[in-house]
Amino acid sequence: MYSKLNRVFWAVVIIKISINIGMINIFPDFLGWAIFIYTLKQINHEWENDNVDKSLKIGALLTFFYVVVEIGVFANTIDKTTMFFGILEIIGSILSVASLGLFFIGIREEISKISTTDGNELESRTKQFLITNTILILGMIVYLIIPNAEVFAGLFIIFGGLIGILALYYTLSIPYFIKTRKYFKSNEVSIA
Amino acid sequence: MDSKRLLKLSILISTLALFVFIFTYLNSSLNKPVLIKKYIEAPISDSTTSFVYYNEFLLLRNEMDNSTILSEYMVEENLKNPMVYEENFSTNKGFIYDEYSENKNRYKINYLNYKIEPVLKPGENLSFSKIDYVNQDGSSGEFDIGKIIYFEDINSTSYSPIKERYTDGGISSSSGGEINTSSREYFFDAAEDLELIEIESDLIDLFDKNFDMKINNVDYKNIKGMKIPKGGQIHIKTTFELDLNKEEVDYNVVNIVGRLVFKDKTKNHYKKEIPLIFELLNPSDLEFDYIVSAKKEG
Numbered sequence: 001m002y003s004k005l006n007r008v009f010w011a012v013v014i015i016k017i018s019i020n021i022g023m024i025n026i027f028p029d030f031l032g033w034a035i036f037i038y039t040l041k042q043i044n045h046e047w048e049n050d051n052v053d054k055s056l057k058i059g060a061l062l063t064f065f066y067v068v069v070e071i072g073v074f075a076n077t078i079d080k081t082t083m084f085f086g087i088l089e090i091i092g093s094i095l096s097v098a099s100l101g102l103f104f105i106g107i108r109e110e111i112s113k114i115s116t117t118d119g120n121e122l123e124s125r126t127k128q129f130l131i132t133n134t135i136l137i138l139g140m141i142v143y144l145i146i147p148n149a150e151v152f153a154g155l156f157i158i159f160g161g162l163i164g165i166l167a168l169y170y171t172l173s174i175p176y177f178i179k180t181r182k183y184f185k186s187n188e189v190s191i192a
Numbered sequence: 193m194d195s196k197r198l199l200k201l202s203i204l205i206s207t208l209a210l211f212v213f214i215f216t217y218l219n220s221s222l223n224k225p226v227l228i229k230k231y232i233e234a235p236i237s238d239s240t241t242s243f244v245y246y247n248e249f250l251l252l253r254n255e256m257d258n259s260t261i262l263s264e265y266m267v268e269e270n271l272k273n274p275m276v277y278e279e280n281f282s283t284n285k286g287f288i289y290d291e292y293s294e295n296k297n298r299y300k301i302n303y304l305n306y307k308i309e310p311v312l313k314p315g316e317n318l319s320f321s322k323i324d325y326v327n328q329d330g331s332s333g334e335f336d337i338g339k340i341i342y343f344e345d346i347n348s349t350s351y352s353p354i355k356e357r358y359t360d361g362g363i364s365s366s367s368g369g370e371i372n373t374s375s376r377e378y379f380f381d382a383a384e385d386l387e388l389i390e391i392e393s394d395l396i397d398l399f400d401k402n403f404d405m406k407i408n409n410v411d412y413k414n415i416k417g418m419k420i421p422k423g424g425q426i427h428i429k430t431t432f433e434l435d436l437n438k439e440e441v442d443y444n445v446v447n448i449v450g451r452l453v454f455k456d457k458t459k460n461h462y463k464k465e466i467p468l469i470f471e472l473l474n475p476s477d478l479e480f481d482y483i484v485s486a487k488k489e490g
Contacts, residue, residue, distance in 0.1 A: 051196075083217060087210070094206045101199040108195070126195040134202040141213045 030066035051106030058099035229338030432470035
């Protein structure tokens with residue numbers, strides 16, 4: 001189980017971190033989502049959790065979505081400077097929050113069966129994850145609405161940057177928290 | 193509130209915001225100002241002040257309530273002096289345009305900037321077909337304005353061997369139903385023996401299928417070598433016809449100023465302007481939609 005949860009953690013890292021070398025994104029989102037859903041399928045084979053199952057389905061949709069977007073950007077049919085790309089980014093973000101959120105909720109349900117303390121901790125982090133990411137998405141929308149407001153641009157960068165870091169922290173902290181639990185580390189036996 | 197509810201709420205808020213945004217964006221994208229194209233030939237003045245004044249109507253549409261904003265602007269450029277347009281023409285041609293303040297702010301254009309084409313050289317005809325604009329919100333773009341072509345003014349020559357009979361000239365135009373026509377007749381008396389050479393115009397070719405000109409009942413394309421005896425008459429009839437059943441247009445004014453080129457016995461060359469203005473519709477009276485896509489179904 002630990003190796004699977006470790007893989008989920010790295011999948012989320014790939015999803016959240018974008019590093020471009022020239023035109024090519026070496027951490028493409030669809031790769032992260034592909035690893036994510038592949039691993040979740042294995043995990044949920046044991047857990048059979050409804051929320052994880054929903055997360056998996058949205059994740060599958062996102063894999064396809066990001067394959068199309070990445071190819072579009074690479075083939076220059078989608079211009080990254082356009083409003084259209086901005087809207088795609090926001091749709092992707094909303095679906096990502098839905099998928100990751102459902103996964104976090106599902107895993108909290110499973111962990112609560114073992115440790116109430118960890119369950120409460122996860123509950124609280126999931127809330128932080130949802131709140132910061134929602135603010136981030138709303139910020140992205142506001143930024144798109146007034147792209148020419150130079151006066152506010154600085155504020156957006158500072159505020160958006162802070163929220164972005166917080167959102168990233170909470171997104172990564174949950175899968176990291178899960179994979180470092182002792183009951184997953186100590187044995188590879190099913191928790192059910 | 194547990195995280196499951198919070199998740200639902202988050203997705204709902206984000207999705208609602210996205211819809212509001214898309215709705216706002218689609219509405220604002222409709223607000224791009226629209227300009228009706230005009231095709232115009234006009235003489236460059238030969239006056240010593242060497243300024244050209246040119247009046248033009250700029251029609252912008254408020255797409256939200258479909259009303260029209262009609263305003264007039266003036267281009268005042270030093271077009272005549274080759275030194276001036278060689279040195280300055282490619283730089284400072286913008287002018288502040290703040291006539292819209294009483295109207296919708298989102299249409300306010302900070303400046304318009306004519307683009308010259310082709311690259312201007314002294315002695316060549318000067319033509320414009322594009323305007324750069326910058327809106328108040330910082331967005332910018334380009335208008336296709338049709339074509340404005342300036343040619344060297346030839347009316348100032350003191351002597352002309354033909355005299356116009358103003359009383360006989362007639363202008364008529366009609367815009368009944370879908371067929372719009374504009375026609376004008378000129379009558380000239382020749383004071384000498386003359387030989388016609390050609391009709392000179394940069395716009396005629398563009399509107400070949402709409403434009404017709406007969407000189408003493410001969411098509412203008414076939415007048416080369418036509419002799420006009422002293423005391424003889426030159427009768428010119430120009431017509432512009434547009435059938436909206438057959439043709440879709442995005443312009444409302446065509447002002448063709450053909451120049452009749454002829455020579456006398458001593459091979460002196462002369463030119464006479466033969467203007468014809470065709471106005472499809474009066475923009476201020478009509479729904480804008482009708483002008484941009486004036487075409488009948490089927």
